[in-house]
Amino acid sequence: DGGITQSPKYLFRKEGQNVTLSCEQNLNHDAMYWYRQDPGQGLRLIYYSQIVNDFQKGDIAEGYSVSREKKESFPLTVTSAQKNPTAFYLCASRLTGGNEKLFFGSGTQLSVL
Amino acid sequence: GENVEQHPSTLSVQEGDSAVIKCTYSDSASNYFPWYKQELGKRPQLIIDIRSNVGEKKDQRIAVTLNKTAKHFSLHITETQPEDSAVYFCAAGSGSARQLTFGSGTQLTVLP
Numbered sequence: 001d002g003g004i005t006q007s008p009k010y011l012f013r014k015e016g017q018n019v020t021l022s023c024e025q026n027l028n029h030d031a032m033y034w035y036r037q038d039p040g041q042g043l044r045l046i047y048y049s050q051i052v053n054d055f056q057k058g059d060i061a062e063g064y065s066v067s068r069e070k071k072e073s074f075p076l077t078v079t080s081a082q083k084n085p086t087a088f089y090l091c092a093s094r095l096t097g098g099n100e101k102l103f104f105g106s107g108t109q110l111s112v113l
Numbered sequence: 114g115e116n117v118e119q120h121p122s123t124l125s126v127q128e129g130d131s132a133v134i135k136c137t138y139s140d141s142a143s144n145y146f147p148w149y150k151q152e153l154g155k156r157p158q159l160i161i162d163i164r165s166n167v168g169e170k171k172d173q174r175i176a177v178t179l180n181k182t183a184k185h186f187s188l189h190i191t192e193t194q195p196e197d198s199a200v201y202f203c204a205a206g207s208g209s210a211r212q213l214t215f216g217s218g219t220q221l222t223v224l225p
Contacts, residue, residue, distance in 0.1 A: 033212070040122070042202055042215040043157070058212060059114065090156065100145055100206075102213070104156040 003027045006091050006105035012113050013078065013085060021076045021108045023091035029103070030096040032074035036060060037088040037107075046089075049074055050096065078110060086111050115140040117205050119216025126193050127224050134219045136203035137185040143205040146179060146186045147213070152199045160201075161188070193223045 004025040013019045023032065031050045035043040045058030049068040063082025068074055074093075078085045091105040116139040126132045138146075147162035163170045163177045163186065170177050174193075179186040190197055200220050204213040 035215075040217060042117075042119070042217040043204075043213075044215070045212055048212055059214075100147065100162060101159050102147070102149075104158070106156050 004091060004093055004103050004105040006089075006108050008108060009106070011108055011110045013110060014113050016080045018077055018079050019110065021078070021089055021091075021110070023074045023076065023105055024072055025074075025093045025103075025105075026072060027093060027103060028071070028095075029093035030071070031094050032068070033092040033094075033102070034058075034064075034066065034074070034076045035090045035092065037090055043090065046076065115143055115205055115207075115214040117203060117214045117216045119203050119219060121219060122217065123220045123222070125222045125224060128193060128195060130193055132188075132190045132193055132197070132221055132223075134188045134201055134203070134221070135185060136187070136205075136216050137183075138205040138214075139184065140205070140207065141181075141184065143207045143214075145206045145213075146177070147204050147206075148175075148177060148188050149202045149204065149215075150199045151202065151218075157202060190221075193221075195223050195225055197221060198223045 007022045033048040034046040044060050047066040049055035065077045089108045092102045094102050119136045144165035149157040150160045151157040174191050176189045200218045202218050203216040206213040
């Protein structure tokens with residue numbers, strides 16, 4: 001059940017503030033992903049990274065930023081430009097090279113004060 | 114880009130009955146179709162997946178069917194049990210990065 005850890009579990013953002021969500025994995029996975037989950041809308045891809053120091057925008061990247069300085073870590077920053085940040089954020093990872101299975105973290109619930 | 118539609122959004126069945134959830138996709142390049150189960154307050158977990166070179170796949174009480182021509186795929190759960198109650202998501206993906214597009218989810222409730 002472990003292997004990919006997200007923190008914190010709950011996070012509150014004040015207006016105009018940037019906040020960073022942590023995602024760490026010890027599965028030696030190459031690819032990492034960030035999804036946003038809103039009620040009734042499924043999971044939408046924010047950013048993904050296939051290798052260190054490289055990442056691509058997903059479907060809803062506006063107002064978010066990421067970095068991939070280490071293989072194990074893929075933090076997501078929710079910037080003040082994201083006007084509707086309240087959501088459940090899920091990080092995921094997988095091996096590449098034909099292994100399709102995504103492993104998800106336990107998520108971070110972000111709310112706006 | 115890819116668009117995945119999932120139906121129904123809610124489904125209630127009696128314990129022991131079968132449940133079927135259907136998804137359609139728009140991008141003919143999609144070649145990987147997983148199904149994830151998310152129990153309340155927990156992370157999504159892969160329960161079964163299928164690739165475009167296969168029409169059907171079974172794993173005990175669950176099965177997935179794929180119709181590439183019609184661009185739809187379905188999840189079948191037989192002999193449902195209360196522990197099957199959860200939200201189920203379908204997804205479609207392609208390419209080396211395997212970025213997945215998810216359906217909106219189906220809340221399955223199995224009534225004892």
